[in-house]
Amino acid sequence: MGIDPGLTRCGVGVVEGRPGAPGTMVAVDVVRTDPEAGLADRLLALDEGLRALIDAHRPEAVAVERVFSQHNVASVIGTAQASGIALLAAARSGLPSATYTPSEVKNAVCGNGTADKRQVTTMITRILRLTEPPKPADAADALAIAVCHLWRGGVQARIAQAAAKERIR
Structure with a gap:
């Protein structure tokens, strides 16, 4: 699962x-919060929305765009607050998480x-x-984050596992 964190619109792919x-x-999907609501209520709504999607789709891991x-x-x-909520939702569900910079x-x-965003949307549509x-762009970005983790996360995990084995020796 890829998450493009945002307080008003949080993309999930x-x-x-x-x-x-x-x-x-x-x-x-996009989890939306009311910009007129108080911050605590918005963070709670984001947490509830993300947890519902995690429960519905049961991903193996969660990747979040790094602030x-x-x-x-x-x-x-x-964005940083939304990112924290996304990482917390993953942790509460017992899922490994990773963060990736936009670049x-x-x-x-x-x-x-x-x-640019247009190029990312075009490529994720093709991939x-x-x-x-x-649509919207938050959804395309979330899918791109998920694909990034799909392609890179497994390799990173194997490298970390090999490094840990090497330290044990």
């Missing part, structure tokens, strides 16, 4: 597959860490063999 092969989209510095400080704070996701799906681009 579920894919299945294996590294090196195109995945299959299982589900795509990065933006010019709009208020926006990055909301890591773009590089994984487009081969270019500076790709998952969708008949039309997922």
